[in-house]
Amino acid sequence: xxxxxxxxxxxxxxxxxxxxxxxxxxxxxxxxxxxxxxxxxxxxxxxxxxxxxxxxxxxxxxxxxxxxxxxxxxxxxxxxxxxxxxxxxxxxxxxxxxxxxxxxxxxxxxxxxxxxxxxxxxxxxxxxxxxxxxxxxxxxxxxxxxxxxxxxxxxxxxxxxxxxxxxxxxxxxxxxxxxxxxxxxxxxxxxxxxxxxxxxxxxxxxxxxxxxxxxxxxxxxxxxxxxxxxxxxxxxxxxxxxxxxxxxxxxxxxxxxxxxxxxxxxxxxxxxxxxxxxxxxxxxxxxxxxxxxxxxxxxxxxxxxxxxxxxxxxxxxxxxxxxxxxxxxxxxxxxxxxxxxxxxxxxxxxxxxxxxxxxxxxxxxxxxxxxxxxxxxxxxxxxxxxxxxxxxxxxxxxxxxxxxxxxxxxxxxxxxxxxxxxxxxxxxxxxxxxxxxxxxxxxxxxxxxxxxxxxxxxxxxxxxxxxxxxxxxxxxxxxxxxxxxxxxxxxxxxxxxxxxxxxxxxxxxxxxxxxxxxxxxxxxxxxxxxxxxxxxxxxxxxxxxxxxxxxxxxxxxxxxxxxxxxxxxxxxxxxxxxxxxxxxxxxxxxxxxxxxxxx
Amino acid sequence: xxxxxxxxxxxxxxxxxxxxxxxxxxxxxxxxxxxxxxxxxxxxxxxxxxxxxxxxxxxxxxxxxxxxxxxxxxxxxxxxxxxxxxxxxxxxxxxxxxxxxxxxxxxxxxxxxxxxxxxxxxxxxxxxxxxxxxxxxxxxxxxxxxxxxxxxxxxxxxxxxxxxxxxxxxxxxxxxxxxxxxxxxxxxxxxxxxxxxxxxxxxxxxxxxxxxxxxxxxxxxxxxxxxxxxxxxxxxxxxxxxxxxxxxxxxxxxxxxxxxxxxxxxxxxxxxxxxxxxxxxxxxxxxxxxxxxxxxxxxxxxxxxxxxxxxxxxxxxxxxxxxxxxxxxxxxxxxxxxxxxxxxxxxxxxxxxxxxxxxxxxxxxxxxxxxxxxxxxxxxxxxxxxxxxxxxxxxxx
Ligand SMILES: Nc1nc2c(ncn2[C@@H]2O[C@H](COP(=O)(O)OP(=O)(O)O)[C@@H](O)[C@H]2O)c(=O)[nH]1
Ligand code: SF4
Numbered sequence: 001x002x003x004x005x006x007x008x009x010x011x012x013x014x015x016x017x018x019x020x021x022x023x024x025x026x027x028x029x030x031x032x033x034x035x036x037x038x039x040x041x042x043x044x045x046x047x048x049x050x051x052x053x054x055x056x057x058x059x060x061x062x063x064x065x066x067x068x069x070x071x072x073x074x075x076x077x078x079x080x081x082x083x084x085x086x087x088x089x090x091x092x093x094x095x096x097x098x099x100x101x102x103x104x105x106x107x108x109x110x111x112x113x114x115x116x117x118x119x120x121x122x123x124x125x126x127x128x129x130x131x132x133x134x135x136x137x138x139x140x141x142x143x144x145x146x147x148x149x150x151x152x153x154x155x156x157x158x159x160x161x162x163x164x165x166x167x168x169x170x171x172x173x174x175x176x177x178x179x180x181x182x183x184x185x186x187x188x189x190x191x192x193x194x195x196x197x198x199x200x201x202x203x204x205x206x207x208x209x210x211x212x213x214x215x216x217x218x219x220x221x222x223x224x225x226x227x228x229x230x231x232x233x234x235x236x237x238x239x240x241x242x243x244x245x246x247x248x249x250x251x252x253x254x255x256x257x258x259x260x261x262x263x264x265x266x267x268x269x270x271x272x273x274x275x276x277x278x279x280x281x282x283x284x285x286x287x288x289x290x291x292x293x294x295x296x297x298x299x300x301x302x303x304x305x306x307x308x309x310x311x312x313x314x315x316x317x318x319x320x321x322x323x324x325x326x327x328x329x330x331x332x333x334x335x336x337x338x339x340x341x342x343x344x345x346x347x348x349x350x351x352x353x354x355x356x357x358x359x360x361x362x363x364x365x366x367x368x369x370x371x372x373x374x375x376x377x378x379x380x381x382x383x384x385x386x387x388x389x390x391x392x393x394x395x396x397x398x399x400x401x402x403x404x405x406x407x408x409x410x411x412x413x414x415x416x417x418x419x420x421x422x423x424x425x426x427x428x429x430x431x432x433x434x435x436x437x438x439x440x441x442x443x444x445x446x447x448x449x450x451x452x453x454x455x456x457x458x459x460x461x462x463x464x465x466x467x468x469x470x471x472x473x474x475x476x477x478x479x480x481x482x483x484x485x486x487x488x489x490x491x492x493x494x495x496x497x498x499x500x501x502x503x504x505x506x507x508x509x510x511x512x513x514x515x516x517x518x519x520x521x522x523x524x525x526x527x528x529x530x531x532x533x534x535x536x537x538x539x540x541x542x543x544x545x546x547x548x549x550x551x552x553x554x555x556x557x558x559x560x561x562x563x564x565x566x567x568x569x570x571x572x573x574x575x576x577x578x579x580x581x582x583x584x585x586x587x588x589x590x591x592x593x594x595x596x597x598x599x
Numbered sequence: 600x601x602x603x604x605x606x607x608x609x610x611x612x613x614x615x616x617x618x619x620x621x622x623x624x625x626x627x628x629x630x631x632x633x634x635x636x637x638x639x640x641x642x643x644x645x646x647x648x649x650x651x652x653x654x655x656x657x658x659x660x661x662x663x664x665x666x667x668x669x670x671x672x673x674x675x676x677x678x679x680x681x682x683x684x685x686x687x688x689x690x691x692x693x694x695x696x697x698x699x700x701x702x703x704x705x706x707x708x709x710x711x712x713x714x715x716x717x718x719x720x721x722x723x724x725x726x727x728x729x730x731x732x733x734x735x736x737x738x739x740x741x742x743x744x745x746x747x748x749x750x751x752x753x754x755x756x757x758x759x760x761x762x763x764x765x766x767x768x769x770x771x772x773x774x775x776x777x778x779x780x781x782x783x784x785x786x787x788x789x790x791x792x793x794x795x796x797x798x799x800x801x802x803x804x805x806x807x808x809x810x811x812x813x814x815x816x817x818x819x820x821x822x823x824x825x826x827x828x829x830x831x832x833x834x835x836x837x838x839x840x841x842x843x844x845x846x847x848x849x850x851x852x853x854x855x856x857x858x859x860x861x862x863x864x865x866x867x868x869x870x871x872x873x874x875x876x877x878x879x880x881x882x883x884x885x886x887x888x889x890x891x892x893x894x895x896x897x898x899x900x901x902x903x904x905x906x907x908x909x910x911x912x913x914x915x916x917x918x919x920x921x922x923x924x925x926x927x928x929x930x931x932x933x934x935x936x937x938x939x940x941x942x943x944x945x946x947x948x949x950x951x952x953x954x955x956x957x958x959x960x961x962x963x964x965x966x967x968x969x970x971x972x973x974x975x976x977x978x979x980x981x982x983x984x985x986x987x988x989x990x991x992x993x994x995x996x
Contacts, residue, residue, distance in 0.1 A: 523832070524965070525965040525966070525969075525986060525989055526964075526965040547832065547986055547989060548832045548833050548835075548836040548985065548986070549809070549832050549833075549835045549836035549839060549985050549986065550985070550986045550987070550988045550989045558629055558871075558872045558878055558880065558886050558887075558888070559884070559885075559886040559895060560872065560875075560886065560888070560893065560928060560932065561886060561893045561895055561916060561918060562886070562895065563931075564928060564931060567931070567988060567991055567992045567994075567995065568992075568995050582963075582964075582965065
């Protein structure tokens with residue numbers, strides 16, 4: 001395939017601005033899929049993601065398109081749409097030369113529009129801006145065009161008018177992809193260099209490697225080398241995504257497709273690695289990506305202890321297709337055997353948890369997420385812990401350190417005040433302000449990661465009416481006056497409810513937490529006191545009063561079986577509860593620590 | 600004198616407890632009549648509303664099901680429940696009464712109860728019942744408060760309820776009034792007025808049930824949506840306690856969690872359930888307990904009719920309990936009776952020691968206030984009655 005007739009592009013947009021709908025429309029109108037094959041949101045093939053309307057795992061499709069009599073091959077590489085997966089977005093963008101940027105014609109420029117546009121610019125992509133959902137009964141065409149100009153620097157003339165719903169402007173989009181996105185460069189004669197932008201585990205064929213070829217050619221029978229580990233493999237099949245995996249003869253410069261090389265071990269295949277020829281390796285690998293950084297950890301425990309092995313298998317299965325997720329066994333006095341899991345962010349965590357419950361039918365208790373801490377011991381060794389339980393308070397610790405991130409906010413100028421207030425409430429250190437125009441500014445803060453992950457993004461959104469965007473990167477660990485906040489339920493310490501908090505916030509958090517737990521734990525036949533304590537000192541207390549009335553209606557018609565089953569079910573309905581002494585604590589309570597917010 | 604673990608003695612009415620033989624031939628029968636004018640929002644009984652077209656098929660199916668008894672089964676108590684048995688038009692009602700009397704001849708001195716609702720309970724229908732030997736009518740009054748009646752989606756007025764109670768009382772030896780508390784919007788005072796009104800009408804028997812939200816009912820959905828809320832725990836408890844106090848002060852002894860009667864007017868049919876004794880049953884959704892096997896007919900009226908007429912059984916569940924589970928049930932049911940469960944009778948009836956089966960209850964600290972235990976029996980205290988479901992649920996923990 002002559003690279004001159006190849007175009008590689010992504011679509012980036014703020015969530016809900018119509019990326020999936022427009023993608024489907026592109027595939028339909030080019031006949032890549034037929035109406036019959038068309039399933040809603042074809043590209044989001046994982047249920048959980050479809051439910052949430054977001055794509056998490058990047059995938060790709062090859063579209064055949066004829067422009068002025070000349071057949072073209074358009075490779076569409078899909079991207080995830082949430083800040084947690086920022087890392088995966090840049091991964092997809094690195095496989096492309098261009099990007100469609102969709103902006104909802106009513107909602108206008110939003111947080112992720114900006115973040116994604118910047119990501120695309122950083123990757124040196126040609127951007128095709130589109131005013132999408134133009135069929136909406138109410139659109140704010142002029143205002144949104146103006147926003148796109150001031151915030152993103154697009155001329156109104158270059159912005160396409162599109163609608164994935166009604167099909168308006170799809171031809172223009174296809175034409176613009178051919179005309180505005182540069183053709184890939186690269187020579188077929190050069191040694192093979194192909195970027196691995198994703199991989200998937202297939203039970204029958206082993207690892208399917210998703211690649212974008214930069215130089216050279218790969219075909220069935222080629223001997224390849226994965227540059228990072230230096231392992232050699234024979235290619236059993238190459239193919240394209242049309243949209244189902246379809247074998248082809250070869251993949252040449254500029255092409256996007258997959259390689260099956262009989263690799264059974266996913267850990268050999270690194271996203272961002274370069275595939276080259278075994279006999280004639282390239283000297284330099286492609287730039288690749290930063291490894292994903294796990295930011296959030298939590299415990300996952302099966303409610304039924306017998307589900308432990310099943311949970312291990314399921315986690316293993318998920319980790320196969322998600323290199324950014326990790327898990328190791330852990331034990332809790334309160335919850336028994338489970339796993340400590342690491343995630344890119346909160347959304348990532350929620351998705352994995354939901355997928356587990358849905359696909360594996362395991363009832364889980366998930367503990368409140370936390371970040372990694374460092375303990376500087378008296379003997380000057382540094383210990384990393386990602387579990388509040390492992391923090392020892394035995395006097396061998398000299399310093400307690402927490403991760404600090406540099407946070408970049410881009411916010412409307414009139415929101416600077418409230419954002420600064422938010423950051424100072426969250427123990428932030430101010431770094432700089434820079435105006436990007438009269439109406440937008442970039443603020444930089446250093447903040448403890450723990451203060452950022454839970455709800456900073458939501459807070460930012462609400463303060464800035466959705467127009468704020470943020471991004472963060474880890475810059476290191478810093479000493480802080482942290483304490484372990486224990487929770488006692490009816491005098492029993494429940495380790496899984498413990499959290500690490502800054503001393504100055506401990507009392508407020510303790511009070512709020514007791515209050516939330518009081519709402520979550522239902523009445524028992526006896527009083528249930530809930531206490532928050534630092535060491536032996538109780539800093540907050542609430543009491544759940546005893547149940548006062550519980551007698552059901554009549555045993556009608558002598559249906560005693562039913563009556564008994566109802567009573568037994570009362571017991572079974574408690575499946576999602578965990579028994580602590582005589583107190584039953586519902587699953588949800590373990591996450592209560594999350595939404596106690598800023599009371 | 601034997602010593603018993605835990606608990607403390609309180610005075611509880613003493614009604615001796617005769618052991619029953621669950622494997623013996625039943626002396627009680629229940630027949631379910633599923634028809635109602637409309638379905639009340641809280642109702643999860645086996646009911647069809649607005650399907651009077653099914654009545655004749657229902658009667659055919661009932662005849663069919665009863666004929667499987669092979670020979671008439673003399674009983675001491677016969678209960679027609681619903682639904683609203685008296686919703687049937689006179690001709691059908693007559694046929695129903697004939698049918699059940701044919702298959703379940705009542706021994707002399709037996710109790711023949713029928714459930715009825717005020718609307719449509721004409722003097723003619725009352726006459727039919729009386730002529731057929733019905734001697735106990737249980738009226739679904741539920742409330743004498745217009746507001747509560749509306750909330751419950753009942754179709755009668757307080758006035759009609761009053762007139763109906765009077766008519767029934769004057770005509771039948773036993774007249775029972777069903778009331779419901781815990782109705783959204785019902786205050787302690789309106790409940791008191793309802794109780795007083797009922798007492799003043801002079802029935803022989805009163806039932807007072809707490810409203811429950813059952814899965815699948817309109818109320819359940821409304822509560823999920825937040826358009827209907829249960830009343831506070833504490834208020835519902837006060838209403839229940841008020842019923843216990845007021846009724847016993849007026850001569851209605853509480854003999855079961857929800858049932859009160861003038862001395863000697865306790866329902867004998869229900870006593871079979873609470874003693875875990877055997878009983879026949881017929882009709883959709885009806886449950887029988889014969890030869891140690893519990894069976895429940897299909898709860899869909901149309902399915903029950905179809906299968907029965909096709910000569911098939913229409914069971915939705917069938918279970919033969921282990922001896923131990925049977926004993927546990929005996930305790931579960933027995934505790935509903937105010938008199939409690941007697942050690943000796945329990946042992947005789949079930950073959951298990953009561954303290955063995957009741958162990959999960961006795962082991963629990965928090966149940967101390969709920970159970971009254973003396974040499975002869977275990978009973979619920981007043982506290983225990985208030986939370987009876989939680990107490991009994993502990994049996995399976
Ligand atoms: N009116 C209109 N609605 C659209 C259009 N495209 C998407 N939508 C709706 O906007 C919502 C989000 O669309 P989706 O494609 O899932 O957005 P994504 O999150 O960017 O993938 C859905 O309810 C779509 O039906 C469009 O062109 N016009
Ligand atoms: S009258 Fe009774 S059986 Fe009929 S629908 Fe109402 S509550 Fe149910």
